[in-house]
Amino acid sequence: MNKDCIDAKLSVRSLVEFVYRYGDLNNEFVSSNSAIEGTKIHKTVQKEYEQEHKEKNEVFSKEVPIKDTFNYKNLNIYLEGRIDGVISKDNYGEILEIKSTSRDMLSIEAYNELHIAQAKIYGYMYSKLYNLKDILIRIIYVNRDTLQSKDFVESFSIDSLYDFFYSTIEKYYKFLILDYNFKKLRDSSIKDLTFPFKEYRPHQRELSVTVYKTIQHNKKLFLEAPTGIGKTISTLFPSIKALGEKLGNRIFYLTAKGSTKDIAEKTITLLREQNLKIKTLTLTAKEKICFQETANCDPNLCKFAKGHYDRANKAILDIITNEENINKDIVCQYANKHNVCPFEISLDLISYCDLIICDYNYVFDMKVSLKTYFNEKKNENIILVDEAHNLVERARDMYSSSLLKSEFLNLKKLIKNEDYSLYKKLDKVNNVMIEIRKYNEETNFYIFEKVPPDLIKYLGIVFDGMAIYLAKDNIKFKDNVLDLYFKVNDFLKIYDIFDENYICYSERAGSELNINLFCINPSSALKTPFKNAISTILFSATLSPMNYYKELLSFEDGDYNMTLPSPFNINNREVIIANDVSTKYAKRQSNYNRACTYIDNVLNSKKGNYMVFFPSYQYMKDIYKIMTEEFSYTNILLQESSMTENARLEFLNKFNENNVVGFCVLGGVFAEGIDLKGDKLIGSIIVGVGLPKISLRQNLIKNHFDNTKGVGFHYAYTFPGINKVIQAAGRVIRNDTDKGIIFLIDERFSTELYQSLFPKHFFPQKIINNPSSAKNIIKNFFI
Numbered sequence: 001m002n003k004d005c006i007d008a009k010l011s012v013r014s015l016v017e018f019v020y021r022y023g024d025l026n027n028e029f030v031s032s033n034s035a036i037e038g039t040k041i042h043k044t045v046q047k048e049y050e051q052e053h054k055e056k057n058e059v060f061s062k063e064v065p066i067k068d069t070f071n072y073k074n075l076n077i078y079l080e081g082r083i084d085g086v087i088s089k090d091n092y093g094e095i096l097e098i099k100s101t102s103r104d105m106l107s108i109e110a111y112n113e114l115h116i117a118q119a120k121i122y123g124y125m126y127s128k129l130y131n132l133k134d135i136l137i138r139i140i141y142v143n144r145d146t147l148q149s150k151d152f153v154e155s156f157s158i159d160s161l162y163d164f165f166y167s168t169i170e171k172y173y174k175f176l177i178l179d180y181n182f183k184k185l186r187d188s189s190i191k192d193l194t195f196p197f198k199e200y201r202p203h204q205r206e207l208s209v210t211v212y213k214t215i216q217h218n219k220k221l222f223l224e225a226p227t228g229i230g231k232t233i234s235t236l237f238p239s240i241k242a243l244g245e246k247l248g249n250r251i252f253y254l255t256a257k258g259s260t261k262d263i264a265e266k267t268i269t270l271l272r273e274q275n276l277k278i279k280t281l282t283l284t285a286k287e288k289i290c291f292q293e294t295a296n297c298d299p300n301l302c303k304f305a306k307g308h309y310d311r312a313n314k315a316i317l318d319i320i321t322n323e324e325n326i327n328k329d330i331v332c333q334y335a336n337k338h339n340v341c342p343f344e345i346s347l348d349l350i351s352y353c354d355l356i357i358c359d360y361n362y363v364f365d366m367k368v369s370l371k372t373y374f375n376e377k378k379n380e381n382i383i384l385v386d387e388a389h390n391l392v393e394r395a396r397d398m399y400s401s402s403l404l405k406s407e408f409l410n411l412k413k414l415i416k417n418e419d420y421s422l423y424k425k426l427d428k429v430n431n432v433m434i435e436i437r438k439y440n441e442e443t444n445f446y447i448f449e450k451v452p453p454d455l456i457k458y459l460g461i462v463f464d465g466m467a468i469y470l471a472k473d474n475i476k477f478k479d480n481v482l483d484l485y486f487k488v489n490d491f492l493k494i495y496d497i498f499d500e501n502y503i504c505y506s507e508r509a510g511s512e513l514n515i516n517l518f519c520i521n522p523s524s525a526l527k528t529p530f531k532n533a534i535s536t537i538l539f540s541a542t543l544s545p546m547n548y549y550k551e552l553l554s555f556e557d558g559d560y561n562m563t564l565p566s567p568f569n570i571n572n573r574e575v576i577i578a579n580d581v582s583t584k585y586a587k588r589q590s591n592y593n594r595a596c597t598y599i600d601n602v603l604n605s606k607k608g609n610y611m612v613f614f615p616s617y618q619y620m621k622d623i624y625k626i627m628t629e630e631f632s633y634t635n636i637l638l639q640e641s642s643m644t645e646n647a648r649l650e651f652l653n654k655f656n657e658n659n660v661v662g663f664c665v666l667g668g669v670f671a672e673g674i675d676l677k678g679d680k681l682i683g684s685i686i687v688g689v690g691l692p693k694i695s696l697r698q699n700l701i702k703n704h705f706d707n708t709k710g711v712g713f714h715y716a717y718t719f720p721g722i723n724k725v726i727q728a729a730g731r732v733i734r735n736d737t738d739k740g741i742i743f744l745i746d747e748r749f750s751t752e753l754y755q756s757l758f759p760k761h762f763f764p765q766k767i768i769n770n771p772s773s774a775k776n777i778i779k780n781f782f783i
Contacts, residue, residue, distance in 0.1 A: 178317070210223075456495060
């Protein structure tokens with residue numbers, strides 16, 4: 001074997017599926033149980049062949065592992081796979097490829113090109129290994145429901161298989177060599193890459209070294225670093241260095257909001273100016289990148305879905321040959337050029353990119369996660385989780401599920417005259433829910449000690465029934481059935497990981513019943529995606545209290561945590577607490593005028609741009625009414641509950657002007673991830689301690705952590721609230737020269753509890769109980 005060759009490790013299946021894929025993208029139904037059903041059918045067929053050839057004195061072997069090394073041009077190709085079945089006797093060999101299908105056997109007139117290609121690759125490898133001159137290949141199709149089968153048998157010579165094998169490798173070679181050559185350039189540029197600034201900011205070098213060591217040791221790092229440290233460059237730079245040292249294959253930079261995607265992209269642009277060669281891909285949600293008004297992959301309705309796979313590989317080759325910074329605009333440009341689906345092409349491009357910038361759900365959400373890149377066998381990714389404080393609530397949502405009784409009742413009525421068997425199965429689930437609803441007769445909600453077993457039993461039955469119905473041709477109400485199918489599938493998947501960190505409860509509203517599997521502590525659910533990465537860096541400006549986030553985000557023995565102080569001069573900000581105002585719900589209205597007087601005094605102390613943050617939209621609107629009617633303000637911008645991207649940009653662009661006041665909601669889109677430097681923002685006024693709205697779910701969290709840790713109220717309300725406050729306060733001081741005030745209005749801010757929760761850069765403070773004092777302090781501060 002040539003030692004100067006490039007090493008490439010491939011599976012037979014991935015090679016064949018990439019080179020020989022063809023035809024349309026489609027939205028045809030594929031049962032989530034098809035893999036399980038396929039395995040059962042494989043075992044059934046294998047058992048039959050075992051018995052048959054035992055009687056013939058021939059050897060039948062099932063699930064035969066095969067691997068070999070091949071040299072092609074300057075490649076060493078390590079190829080491996082598993083053959084469904086092999087019949088061998090003397091110089092005779094037969095390869096079996098078993099495929100389960102929902103199609104009727106009469107409709108299958110020839111084998112699928114992908115299936116025969118895979119079998120021919122196996123045939124060549126087996127013939128080469130055992131010096132066979134020719135080999136028989138048998139493709140067996142088996143209907144999942146009827147178990148009827150059809151065989152296609154063909155004999156191939158070793159010479160013809162040799163030609164087919166190397167023509168396949170040639171088709172893949174251009175992708176491999178292009179990827180290899182770029183990675184060679186990448187690694188060389190990484191070796192020469194230096195930190196893009198003349199000097200490190202305080203603690204920045206320490207942070208970068210810690211990130212690198214965390215990756216080196218395959219651990220997680222929980223990092224709290226206030227604004228100004230340079231978290232993005234301090235995590236990306238050492239991660240890229242780790243790629244150059246072969247400590248990982250690619251980086252996933254995960255974000256919760258679009259604004260942090262932009263920051264990551266700008267940081268990479270900065271490194272490219274230092275001659276870094278790196279391929280980056282920013283993933284955009286299907287709904288936002290689709291060329292159609294609604295994302296529908298029906299090839300009869302979408303020209304980009306029609307014949308997508310016939311053109312996909314040419315599109316990929318074009319992009320990776322010519323582009324390094326692959327964002328939404330670039331993907332759409334090439335998708336239009338090659339007439340392919342932009343979303344599907346962007347997913348294919350992951351294999352050829354070094355840094356993928358995307359939302360949390362691509363890694364953590366079981367419904368949409370990139371399972372091809374995150375599994376135990378392919379543990380090669382470094383994960384960077386930006387604004388990691390958001391992961392707690394996002395993970396709770398991703399790992400929770402619920403079902404409505406009405407969904408089964410409505411579908412039952414629709415389907416009755418179409419499929420009586422499915423109708424009966426839906427009726428059974430509906431009846432089970434009627435029985436469950438009886439638990440809710442005295443109260444609107446009921447907490448179960450365990451998930452009702454009858455519910456799971458009959459959900460499984462109706463799930464299989466819907467799968468059978470959806471596999472049929474020309475069915476009515478397909479979208480209705482498919483929608484409920486996916487909801488039940490999600491519910492059953494969550495049930496599979498249901499443990500002591502979950503609560504099952506029901507809610508009743510009239511005849512409606514909602515069954516919930518609520519993930520209270522996502523730590524156990526997050527272990528699998530973390531385990532399937534080389535290393536994970538979770539970072540935020542607000543990861544306090546650190547133990548709270550370590551508890552909920554799956555900190556394990558050996559993992560690291562780090563808390564850094566603010567790098568900015570404390571004399572450039574003034575923290576003031578007005579401790580004679582209560583924003584508690586019972587006292588809220590009686591304190592409105594007092595809160596407005598403080599706000600008015602602050603705004604008139606120093607003319608400039610301010611943001612005022614409120615605990616809710618209603619509170620904000622009430623104060624807005626008083627400020628505009630009684631205090632005669634005309635320069636207040638009001639955050640709307642649902643704003644388009646353009647509306648958000650328009651809101652922020654107003655801060656390029658003078659004397660603008662933005663009324664916003666704590667925890668909303670303007671409370672984090674925005675960057676208004678210099679005079680664009682000189683003050684952040686925060687009304688209230690940011691407690692989440694009292695709700696059943698928050699109280700369930702409270703009760704759970706009361707029982708397990710004795711600090712339920714803090715886990716459900718206090719800690720999420722203070723995080724919102726610190727995030728909102730962080731909008732003011734964005735660089736070394738910024739100067740501004742943080743004005744906190746609530747009597748609780750001066751209590752021992754909240755004082756202990758504030759970060760170090762919130763001290764020293766001035767605590768006041770007179771609005772006129774605010775004016776004097778602020779005037780003196782800005783002198």
